[in-house]
Amino acid sequence: KNEVEQSPQNLTAQEGEFITINCSYSVGISALHWLQQHPGGGIVSLFMLSSGKKKHGRLIATINIQEKHSSLHITASHPRDSAVYICAVRGGGATNKLIFGTGTLLAVQP
Amino acid sequence: GAGVSQTPSNKVTEKGKYVELRCDPISGHTALYWYRQSLGQGPEFLIYFQGTGAADDSGLPNDRFFAVRPEGSVSTLKIQRTERGDSAVYLCASSRDRVGSEQFFGPGTRLTVL
Numbered sequence: 001k002n003e004v005e006q007s008p009q010n011l012t013a014q015e016g017e018f019i020t021i022n023c024s025y026s027v028g029i030s031a032l033h034w035l036q037q038h039p040g041g042g043i044v045s046l047f048m049l050s051s052g053k054k055k056h057g058r059l060i061a062t063i064n065i066q067e068k069h070s071s072l073h074i075t076a077s078h079p080r081d082s083a084v085y086i087c088a089v090r091g092g093g094a095t096n097k098l099i100f101g102t103g104t105l106l107a108v109q110p
Numbered sequence: 111g112a113g114v115s116q117t118p119s120n121k122v123t124e125k126g127k128y129v130e131l132r133c134d135p136i137s138g139h140t141a142l143y144w145y146r147q148s149l150g151q152g153p154e155f156l157i158y159f160q161g162t163g164a165a166d167d168s169g170l171p172n173d174r175f176f177a178v179r180p181e182g183s184v185s186t187l188k189i190q191r192t193e194r195g196d197s198a199v200y201l202c203a204s205s206r207d208r209v210g211s212e213q214f215f216g217p218g219t220r221l222t223v224l
Contacts, residue, residue, distance in 0.1 A: 004152075033213075042217035043153075043201065086152055096141060096205065097166060098213065100152030 003027050006087050006101035013108050019074040021104045023087030026068065033098060034061050034072045035086040043086070046072070077108045112136075114216035116202050122222045123192055131187040131219045135204030142185050143213060144177055145201040153201055159185060192223045 004025045013019050023032070034046045047054050047061040049070075054061050058077075063070040074081055084105050088098040115134040123129050135142050140161055145153035155169040159179045167177075174192075179185040189196055199218040205211035 035215075043203075043215035045212055045214070048212050088152070096211065096213070097143060097155040097158050097169070098145075098153075100145075100154070102150070102152045 002101070003099050004087055004089055004101040006085075006104050008104060009102065010105045011107070013077050013106070015078060015108055015110050017077050017108075019077050019081075019106065019108075021072045021085050021087075021106070023070045023072070023101055024068060025070075025087075025089050025099075027089065027091055027099065029068075029089040029091055031090045032063055032070050033088040033090070034070075035088060037084040037086060037103070039083075046085075074106075079108045079110050082106055082108050114202055114204050114214050116200075116216040116219050118219060119217065120220045120222075122224065124224050125192060125194060127192050127223075129189050129192055129221065131189075131200050131221070133185045133187070133202030133204075133216060135183065135185070135202070136214055137183075138206070139204035139214075140182065140207050141205040141211065141213075142179060143203040143205075144185070144187050145203065147199045147201055147218070149198075156187070156200075189221075192221075194223050197221055197223045 007022045031050045033048050036044045049063050058075045060073040084103040086103045087101040117132045142159040144156040147153040157177050158166040162182045174190045177187045199220050201218045202216040203213040205213045
């Protein structure tokens with residue numbers, strides 16, 4: 001079992017829909033990251049959070065430390081949101097390394 | 111530079127050859143990470159540098175893989191006797207320091223071993 005699990009693996013939505021991507025983890029963490037990766041492109045950090053909720057434009061990320069669960073929401077989705085969304089956790093200890101989920105491939109159709 | 115850069119962007123080599131992949135972190139970032147992403151998977155940690163030293167190399171899959179960062183800036187990931195299973199995108203990331211800092215990713219090097 002992976003230490004970081006995402007669902008769904010694939011998601012197709014119509015433009016304008018509200019989208020939720022879920023992430024569950026099984027290890028102790030100091031922070032959780034949501035990242036975006038476009039085909040053939042690099043990885044861009046969307047959020048880094050350790051508690052509560054953060055909002056940036058149409059994106060909202062929440063985390064529940066007790067339940068070891070985080071969600072990424074996209075409101076009023078647009079085709080340009082089509083990408084792979086990756087959840088990654090940073091464990092405790094001396095290393096700042098990230099442990100990644102396998103990603104959620106999102107396709108928003110016009 | 112403005113961001114993390116990696117060269118080459120693509121590398122095709124033959125099985126058994128030696129390859130070097132380069133990472134230029136953001137200026138002033140002391141922490142540098144190498145990750146490997148196989149097709150359809152999330153990235154996996156390889157090695158972490160704090161300054162010039164490899165603080166954690168627990169992710170290197172075997173002794174064919176080695177990385178250096180001699181002056182605490184540019185890093186080179188070296189792969190000896192490449193195998194087809196080494197084919198992947200190799201990602202580099204840097205952060206300002208170790209504790210609680212956001213990691214900034216480079217565009218990656220796509221390595222294909224024929």
